[in-house]
Amino acid sequence: MFEKKKQSYTPTEAQRASDQLDQLVAKKAINPRQAGAYRRHIASHVQVTLKPSYTAQAARRAKAEIVKLTEAGTVTMKSAAAYRAHITKRTRTA
Template structure:
């Protein structure tokens, strides 16, 4: 083994050590919709820079989607309900909410709309 090969192996071991100690993407226990969208953009940038592969990014996106929390109200006016439903659709289109979660949120809003 030449000196350059041993140096290369040493650098690879150090890079692997750094990778394990400082992850590129920090997972959280819960996300607001805005935090979820920022995280999705960050994941897109990491994939574009080839820091992580698309499969890893997909796993992170599934993690985020399962932990998005939307603040719900006990009651809604007709106008507030329209705005909230539009917001739910926007978040679903952006990928911050799963279809199943979006349907549950819309049902919650519909059930609690005053004067509808």
């Protein structure tokens, strides 16, 4: 059916699991409500690797990646805001 629930997911693993859920719903192996519960579990357990400091260019790339993850539904809006704040706080100015 669906892979065992994990303690944490990388963004790539979360996207893969979400795609797998879409396939299971399409095959009617699980219903949309069950898939939603799995998606909420996955979204709350995504771990993004953050660095201790960022250059201006690295910060732009990291923020763009956070936007992509948010749009894909892999990262919640609240987590995305926290990640952006972390990046902004640790960006080195020239």
